[in-house]
Amino acid sequence: MIPSDSEALDALAAEHVLGTLDAREAREVSRALPTHPALREAVAAWEARLAPLADLAPPQAPPPELWGRIEASLGARPEAVVTPLRPGRLWKAWSLGSTALAAGLAAFILLRPAEEPRMMTVLLTSGDQPAWLVEAERGGLRLASLNPRPVEPGRVQQLWALPPGATAPVSLGLIPEGGQASVAPGLVRPEPGMLIEITLEPPGGSPTGRPTGPILFIGRLAPVRGS
Amino acid sequence: MPDTQPGADAALLLRGIAAGEAGALRRLYDAQGARLFGMAVAILRDRDAAADALHDAVLKIASRAGQFDPLRGEASAWLAAIVRNAALDLARARGRETPTDDPTLGDSPVEAEALERLAAAQQSGRLRDCLAALEARNREGILLAFVHGLSHAQIAARLELPLGTVKAWIRRGLVRLKGCLA
Numbered sequence: 001m002i003p004s005d006s007e008a009l010d011a012l013a014a015e016h017v018l019g020t021l022d023a024r025e026a027r028e029v030s031r032a033l034p035t036h037p038a039l040r041e042a043v044a045a046w047e048a049r050l051a052p053l054a055d056l057a058p059p060q061a062p063p064p065e066l067w068g069r070i071e072a073s074l075g076a077r078p079e080a081v082v083t084p085l086r087p088g089r090l091w092k093a094w095s096l097g098s099t100a101l102a103a104g105l106a107a108f109i110l111l112r113p114a115e116e117p118r119m120m121t122v123l124l125t126s127g128d129q130p131a132w133l134v135e136a137e138r139g140g141l142r143l144a145s146l147n148p149r150p151v152e153p154g155r156v157q158q159l160w161a162l163p164p165g166a167t168a169p170v171s172l173g174l175i176p177e178g179g180q181a182s183v184a185p186g187l188v189r190p191e192p193g194m195l196i197e198i199t200l201e202p203p204g205g206s207p208t209g210r211p212t213g214p215i216l217f218i219g220r221l222a223p224v225r226g227s
Numbered sequence: 228m229p230d231t232q233p234g235a236d237a238a239l240l241l242r243g244i245a246a247g248e249a250g251a252l253r254r255l256y257d258a259q260g261a262r263l264f265g266m267a268v269a270i271l272r273d274r275d276a277a278a279d280a281l282h283d284a285v286l287k288i289a290s291r292a293g294q295f296d297p298l299r300g301e302a303s304a305w306l307a308a309i310v311r312n313a314a315l316d317l318a319r320a321r322g323r324e325t326p327t328d329d330p331t332l333g334d335s336p337v338e339a340e341a342l343e344r345l346a347a348a349q350q351s352g353r354l355r356d357c358l359a360a361l362e363a364r365n366r367e368g369i370l371l372a373f374v375h376g377l378s379h380a381q382i383a384a385r386l387e388l389p390l391g392t393v394k395a396w397i398r399r400g401l402v403r404l405k406g407c408l409a
Contacts, residue, residue, distance in 0.1 A: 014401040018372045019270075019311065020379050023319040030312075044299055049408055051304035052351035053373045054311060057269035059261040066278050067256060070285045074252075126243070126250055162242070165298035193297070195242060215248040218239060 002032045002039055013042035017050055118224040119190055122146070123198060123217035131217045134196050139185030141172070141196070148179040151200075157216065158205050161188045162195040169197070174205050194221040237302035238295070245293035252289055259303070263310040270314040270376030276321070277314065284313040315376055323378045357407035365400040368393060 003009050015021050016029045033040050119136040133144045143159070151157055159181065160169040172183045175198060188194075199206070200213035237259060243251030263284065267277035287309050295305050358366050364386055371377040371385065383393040 010405075011398055011401070014405070015398070017308075018369065018397070018401065019315045019376055020372045020382075020397065022378070023316075026315070026319065047304060047308050048300055049354070049405065050373055051301065051307065052354050053370065054266055054304070054307040055262070056370070056374050057265045059265040060268050060274075062260045062264040062281055063274065063278050066282060067253070067260075069278075070256070070282055073282065073286055074289060126248060165296065167293075167296065195239070197242070197246070199246060211246045213247070215243050215246045215251075218243065218248075220236075220239065 002028065002036060006038070009039060010042050013039060014046050016043055017046035119192060119221045120224055121196060121219035121221050123196060123219040125217055126215070132198070132219075134219065134221070136190035136221060137182075139189065140187075141183040141190060143175070143181040143183075145179035151177075154203065155200050155213070156203055156205060157198050158201045158211070158213075159183070160197050160199065160211055161190075162197075163188065163191060164193040168210060169195070171205065171209065174201075190221055192221060192223050195219075196221060237306065238297045241288075241292045241295045241302055241305075244289060245295075252285070255288070255306075256285060259306055262303075263306060266307060266310050267314040269374050270311065271318055271321075272375075276317055280314040280317045281310060283317075284310040287313065311376075318376045323376070323381065353408060354404075357404050360407060361400050361403060362396075364388070365396050365403075368397050369400055369404070372397065 003012060012021075012025075012029065016026065021029065029039070029043075033043065121134050122130045123132040123134060125131050130146050133146055135142045135144075141161075157175040159172040159175055161172055162169040170188055172187055175181050195218065197211070197218040198216050199211040200216055201211070202213075206212045237255060240251050240255040240258070244255065260281070264277060264281050267280040267284075268274060271277045271280060288306060291309070295302060358369070361369070368382050368386065371382050377385065379394050379397070380390055382397075383390045386393065388396075
């Protein structure tokens with residue numbers, strides 16, 4: 001039984017996080033968590049309080065064969081099917097040149113007089129190569145490709161934003177052909193910490209309203225300092 | 228320049244995992260594996276069992292990555308909680324409630340030196356000060372439970388105290404800790 005008394009509830013949450021509950025009690029708490037907001041909040045608060053203690057355990061390299069075991073278990077699960085992102089050689093060559101370009105564009109933005117707090121990010125590939133410059137502008141977003149490359153035939157690129165604290169990303173639409181895109185104000189309010197990502201989706205965009213394809217590019221909106 | 232280093236950011240990697248981005252889970256494992264495996268070893272004191280716990284935890288991380296909410300806490304703490312729970316579940320399944328005189332216990336310091344290792348970060352510093360303000364055996368009980376996964380019965384055996392006393396002390400210590408951190 002999960003106690004209704006708030007003091008007893010907090011004590012239970014504390015011992016759950018500390019790890020001293022026995023198997024039966026621990027199972028009860030784990031079962032109740034998804035449907036018990038007060039318990040969940042108390043557990044989260046205790047996790048935050050005690051979190052630094054976890055790092056008292058000295059790090060140790062896991063056995064080298066463990067990753068293979070994990071991969072095998074993941075492969076056995078149907079939901080783990082992912083499309084690998086394989087940037088071609090040409091793409092790599094583009095990327096190399098684009099780092100300098102990204103730096104130049106960022107400097108250009110920094111030097112402009114700012115009438116509103118400036119926010120920007122550079123969306124990176126999974127290999128940390130800069131791909132898109134994103135700038136918040138008058139409540140909307142402006143995107144400029146740093147290295148335009150052809151989209152996989154029969155697929156489209158979809159833009160998403162995940163505001164801090166949101167649980168599901170918001171679709172900002174499909175990226176048109178060419179190296180430019182803009183998002184009208186009102187669709188999403190740009191704010192620091194907002195994740196922006198571009199995923200690869202079937203024609204017409206994700207059928208589920210959530211990203212279904214691999215993330216091609218991702219970055220986090222941040223205030224431009226010194227502007 | 229703004230922060231654009233997803234390779235170094237566990238929160239971003241979790242987002243990538245949630246969206247099915249290839250390679251994101253491997254990068255997270257490479258970045259956090261040793262830290263998380265160390266936690267599992269401290270709780271289970273057995274590398275094979277710790278590998279089982281980390282295996283289970285990584286599968287959970289892969290399927291729950293979308294539930295991580297950056298506003299509610301640090302990604303590193305979220306990952307640690309999943310690994311600790313997997314290790315504790317295994318410890319429970321292995322019959323932790325039996326008091327033991329495990330000779331390998333206490334290989335790692337759990338007392339004063341351990342507290343010194345709490346990082347200089349403000350949050351850790353406050354926790355260190357609040358733990359230091361607790362009675363020594365009270366503090367030791369909390370560290371033995373959290374870091375080394377000991378049950379009430381095992382802590383009682385180790386501290387040579389009655390089980391009921393240990394339970395009451397730990398409960399009281401947690402209440403004091405909460406008050407001190409508030």
